Amino acid sequence: MSNWPFGSPRLVGGPPHSDRIATCGFVMKKGIAVSPGVAVGTAYCMLEIYVDPDRKRLADREVTAELARFETARDAVAQDLRALRKKVEHQLGPSEAAIFGVHEAMLRDSAFTGKVRSWITNDRFPVAAALQRLLQEYTRLFSETGDAYLQERISDLRDVVIRLSDRLSDVVNTEQPAMLGPIIIVADELLPSHVVALDEVNVIGIATQQGSQTSHAAIIARSRGIPAVSGVEHLLRQVKTGDTVVVDGRDGIVTVNPDPEALSAYLKLEREFVHLKDELAANRDLPARTADNQALQLLANVNGPLDVPAATNMGAAGIGLYRTEYLYLTHPDIPSEDEQLATYQRIIESAPGTSITIRTLDIGGDKTVPYLGHQHQEANPFMGWRSIRLSFEHPEFFLTQVRAILRAAHFAESIGKQARILFPMITNLEEMRRVRGMVGRAGRQLQNERLAYRTVPIGMMLEVPAAAVSIRMLLSSVDFVSIGSNDLVQYLMAADRDNPKVSHLCQPLSPPVLMVLRDVIQACREAGKPVTLCGELAGQPRGFVVLLGMGLTSFSMSPAFIPSIKELASHLTTKKAAEILERAMHLTTTAQIKRYLSRQVAEVAPNLSLLDLA
Numbered sequence: 001m002s003n004w005p006f007g008s009p010r011l012v013g014g015p016p017h018s019d020r021i022a023t024c025g026f027v028m029k030k031g032i033a034v035s036p037g038v039a040v041g042t043a044y045c046m047l048e049i050y051v052d053p054d055r056k057r058l059a060d061r062e063v064t065a066e067l068a069r070f071e072t073a074r075d076a077v078a079q080d081l082r083a084l085r086k087k088v089e090h091q092l093g094p095s096e097a098a099i100f101g102v103h104e105a106m107l108r109d110s111a112f113t114g115k116v117r118s119w120i121t122n123d124r125f126p127v128a129a130a131l132q133r134l135l136q137e138y139t140r141l142f143s144e145t146g147d148a149y150l151q152e153r154i155s156d157l158r159d160v161v162i163r164l165s166d167r168l169s170d171v172v173n174t175e176q177p178a179m180l181g182p183i184i185i186v187a188d189e190l191l192p193s194h195v196v197a198l199d200e201v202n203v204i205g206i207a208t209q210q211g212s213q214t215s216h217a218a219i220i221a222r223s224r225g226i227p228a229v230s231g232v233e234h235l236l237r238q239v240k241t242g243d244t245v246v247v248d249g250r251d252g253i254v255t256v257n258p259d260p261e262a263l264s265a266y267l268k269l270e271r272e273f274v275h276l277k278d279e280l281a282a283n284r285d286l287p288a289r290t291a292d293n294q295a296l297q298l299l300a301n302v303n304g305p306l307d308v309p310a311a312t313n314m315g316a317a318g319i320g321l322y323r324t325e326y327l328y329l330t331h332p333d334i335p336s337e338d339e340q341l342a343t344y345q346r347i348i349e350s351a352p353g354t355s356i357t358i359r360t361l362d363i364g365g366d367k368t369v370p371y372l373g374h375q376h377q378e379a380n381p382f383m384g385w386r387s388i389r390l391s392f393e394h395p396e397f398f399l400t401q402v403r404a405i406l407r408a409a410h411f412a413e414s415i416g417k418q419a420r421i422l423f424p425m426i427t428n429l430e431e432m433r434r435v436r437g438m439v440g441r442a443g444r445q446l447q448n449e450r451l452a453y454r455t456v457p458i459g460m461m462l463e464v465p466a467a468a469v470s471i472r473m474l475l476s477s478v479d480f481v482s483i484g485s486n487d488l489v490q491y492l493m494a495a496d497r498d499n500p501k502v503s504h505l506c507q508p509l510s511p512p513v514l515m516v517l518r519d520v521i522q523a524c525r526e527a528g529k530p531v532t533l534c535g536e537l538a539g540q541p542r543g544f545v546v547l548l549g550m551g552l553t554s555f556s557m558s559p560a561f562i563p564s565i566k567e568l569a570s571h572l573t574t575k576k577a578a579e580i581l582e583r584a585m586h587l588t589t590t591a592q593i594k595r596y597l598s599r600q601v602a603e604v605a606p607n608l609s610l611l612d613l614a
């Protein structure tokens with residue numbers, strides 16, 4: 001077995017290439033641009049399992065041997081999972097490793113193994129076919145229940161089945177990715193175990209059938225600076241391992257086996273992209289300043305300890321947003337206070353700079369954690385029981401998290417750093433008062449228990465239009481503000497941030513969004529409250545220019561974007577940015593604004609257009 005951690009490739013047949021966007025001898029498919037840049041490499045298809053539709057049935061005499069193959073594969077996968085769990089536990093801690101324990105438990109589950117054995121014995125299915133049937137049956141059953149917990153388990157089951165079929169595969173040793181050089185991962189979606197393994201191989205691009213700009217794969221790709229395109233329908237039918245694939249993460253296009261002319265054009269772009277990245281990374285130790293010497297704070301968004309090295313390497317001045325939900329999403333139950341504390345301490349210890357902003361659980365919408373009561377699907381999950389609303393209904397778990405953060409703040413102080421606490425999706429003043437009460441209560445408890453803690457600055461995420469409109473009322477109850485433009489835009493425009501059908505409306509560079517952002521930033525500055533913007537807009541060249549024009553000086557973004565924003569800032573004066581903003585605010589459509597800003601960015605820093613999303 002190779003040490004390739006993704007499972008082996010399998011080729012899939014399929015209908016003719018009906019959904020290609022161009023037929024010039026090669027396939028070009030349109031998806032959603034989720035991580036900028038261009039990559040040309042060899043495809044490595046992470047397919048589920050391939051079973052010939054006309055699969056043969058086993059002869060009687062083959063049954064025993066097939067059962068033995070299954071058991072051997074099962075033992076081997078259990079061993080792999082244990083090793084993976086140990087490794088991740090060592091690198092990242094028990095919380096991140098827990099998911100592999102869940103997978104091992106599935107593998108041992110008697111309902112799971114009983115079914116597979118029965119299909120092999122009674123229906124004469126080869127084990128690969130039995131596994132495929134299992135996956136299909138459970139996917140259908142779990143989807144029909146409408147139960148969020150069970151639906152979440154489908155991707156875990158798929159992960160386990162892929163590992164098993166990998167172990168059963170005969171082709172595993174013949175297609176070692178190590179021999180393939182730089183790899184473009186082509187997958188239906190990125191699974192938890194794939195993401196952990198990304199660092200071990202030379203992945204230079206990602207293309208997935210599922211997903212959107214805010215999905216797990218997109219966030220991971222951006223945090224590693226890997227060009228990626230998601231939401232490409234039927235991609236796996238048109239690519240096989242070994243094909244040459246181009247991922248154009250600016251325009252959201254995946255090209256399979258381009259002709260020599262297209263290939264050479266893309267290779268040129270890729271070289272420019274890699275060169276630009278290297279050139280920009282060399283600036284990482286330079287101070288972040290505008291051309292007229294205005295100091296800027298360029299911070300990193302991280303989702304867990306794995307992202308922190310990238311934040312350091314890219315020259316982040318601190319962590320502006322630590323999304324703690326990933327700790328919960330990869331955990332089979334509520335992580336204990338000590339587990340949380342250990343993870344927060346690890347992040348604080350390794351973080352660049354001195355300031356770390358920890359956001360409390362922002363779950364709900366598209367991210368559900370079944371053990372917190374997401375048993376039934378809501379009609380409007382993004383407008384429903386998510387984020388701080390859910391935390392309020394679980395005071396026991398909420399308090400545990402706040403306590404862990406206050407204790408982590410004490411640790412931060414002991415090593416000369418400062419932690420801040422940030423509450424997501426605040427809608428009104430009552431909520432701010434309630435969270436302040438919660439922080440006070442956590443502090444009193446810790447004091448009574450003689451556990452070391454520190455009081456911390458308390459901030460709100462500004463992502464609900466109601467809070468934006470009433471920002472001047474809210475400011476007296478907060479120590480700082482962090483603008484979550486991803487959510488603010490979707491709520492302001494009433495356009496789901498994950499739905500490609502309304503992506504033309506979910507546009508941060510639209511007139512109403514700019515009006516609201518300008519007003520909020522102005523209100524914070526007038527009140528003397530520190531304000532940061534931590535949505536995707538902060539890391540996009542056009543977004544950065546208008547935000548700087550609004551007077552913003554603190555930005556938090558995927559680490560990979562920091563060098564380019566630093567470079568852009570160094571060519572721009574605050575006066576010029578204000579002038580560009582002023583002109584942009586006189587334009588009346590999003591398309592006009594985007595075109596105008598693209599021209600301005602191209603003038604200020606021509607090489608950076610490679611790094612903007614379309």
Ligand code: PEP
Pocket residue numbers: 214321323362463483484485486487488534535536
């Ligand atoms: C945002 O909404 O802009 C934000 C930063 O939070 P998230 O993307 O985690 O919802």
Ligand code: MG
Pocket residue numbers: 463484486487
């Ligand atoms: Mg948000």
